[in-house]
Amino acid sequence: MNHPVRLKAEKLIRAGDIVGAEHALASLVETEGDDSLVVVLDDFPAKDLLAVLRDFDSSRESVVSLLVSPEQFARAIVLETRYGDPSHERLRGMINAVIFRAESDPGEFLEAIGNLDGGCDAFADYLCDRGESLEHFFRNGTFDLFDEGGGDALAGLTDAERLDALSDPDTNRPVLNHSEVNDHDWMELVWLLRYQQPEVFRDVLLILRARASAESAQQAAADGRPAQEQRPSGEPEEESAL
Incomplete structure (x- = not known):
C-alpha cells in the first residue's frame, strides 16, 4: 500500500529526519484515525520502523510505539541486534516502552519476538x-x-x-x-x-x-x-x- 504518508515518512527517514518522519506518521492518526496508521505500519519496512523506534522510548513517547503490532515490533527488534551497540540501552528502552505500553498484552509481544529467528538473541542482549x-x-x-x-x-x-x-x-x-x-x-x-x-x-x-x-x-x-x-x-x- 503506497500511502502518501508512508512514502513521505520513508523519504524523511532516508534523509535522516527521524522526527519529521514520526510527525508525518502521527499526522495520519489526526486526519484518518488509529486504524489508518496501523495499516500503513503493516507495510512499513522493518528497518524504517526501527529507525523511528530507536529515536523514542518510554521517556519520549511516539504514536508509532503505541500502535505497532507485536509482529512488526519483533521484526524491528531482531534488526536492532545488528547495530552492535554493546550497552543495548536503546534496545532496552524500545522493549520497555512498547511491550509495557498502556492497555497492551506484553505476552503477545514476548511470544512474537521469541518465535522469530534471532528473537532469543535479542532478549539475551536485553x-x-x-x-x-x-x-x-x-x-x-x-x-x-x-x-x-x-x-x-x-x-x-x-x-x-x-x-x-x-x-x-x-x-x-x-x-x-x-x-x-x-x-x-x-x-x-x-x-x-x-x-x-x-x-x-x-x-x-x-x-x-x-x-x-x-x-x-x-x-x-x-x-x-x-x-x-x-x-x-x-x-x-x-x-x-x-
Missing part, C-alpha cells in the same frame, strides 16, 4: 548484564540474591531436570506473584518469560550461559590459563573420584 540474577531466579524463583526461595518446586533438582521442568506448569509455579515484579522493566520481563514463555526463557538462559563461557575462555586465553568448562552459577562442583 539481559546481557543480568546473567547472575537470571540464574538465581531460575534456581530459586526470586531475584534477591540473598534469598534461597524455599518454595520453588524446582529446588533440589539437577540443572538439566530444572531446565526440562520449566515447560511443566504443575512444577514451574511462581514463587513471586506478578504484582511483586510489576516494574515494567527487566524483572517483569524475566518473570513473564519464565511463566508465560518457558521455552523462550530456557533458550535465553542457555544463550547467556554460552556467552559467559566464551568470554571466560577468551579471558583465560588472554591470561595464558587453561580454559575451564563453564558451570552454571551456584552449581556445586562434582566430587573428585580420587
Whole structure:
C-alpha cells in the first residue's frame, strides 16, 4: 500500500529526519484515525520502523510505539541486534516502552519476538548484564540474591531436570506473584518469560550461559590459563573420584 504518508515518512527517514518522519506518521492518526496508521505500519519496512523506534522510548513517547503490532515490533527488534551497540540501552528502552505500553498484552509481544529467528538473541542482549540474577531466579524463583526461595518446586533438582521442568506448569509455579515484579522493566520481563514463555526463557538462559563461557575462555586465553568448562552459577562442583 503506497500511502502518501508512508512514502513521505520513508523519504524523511532516508534523509535522516527521524522526527519529521514520526510527525508525518502521527499526522495520519489526526486526519484518518488509529486504524489508518496501523495499516500503513503493516507495510512499513522493518528497518524504517526501527529507525523511528530507536529515536523514542518510554521517556519520549511516539504514536508509532503505541500502535505497532507485536509482529512488526519483533521484526524491528531482531534488526536492532545488528547495530552492535554493546550497552543495548536503546534496545532496552524500545522493549520497555512498547511491550509495557498502556492497555497492551506484553505476552503477545514476548511470544512474537521469541518465535522469530534471532528473537532469543535479542532478549539475551536485553539481559546481557543480568546473567547472575537470571540464574538465581531460575534456581530459586526470586531475584534477591540473598534469598534461597524455599518454595520453588524446582529446588533440589539437577540443572538439566530444572531446565526440562520449566515447560511443566504443575512444577514451574511462581514463587513471586506478578504484582511483586510489576516494574515494567527487566524483572517483569524475566518473570513473564519464565511463566508465560518457558521455552523462550530456557533458550535465553542457555544463550547467556554460552556467552559467559566464551568470554571466560577468551579471558583465560588472554591470561595464558587453561580454559575451564563453564558451570552454571551456584552449581556445586562434582566430587573428585580420587
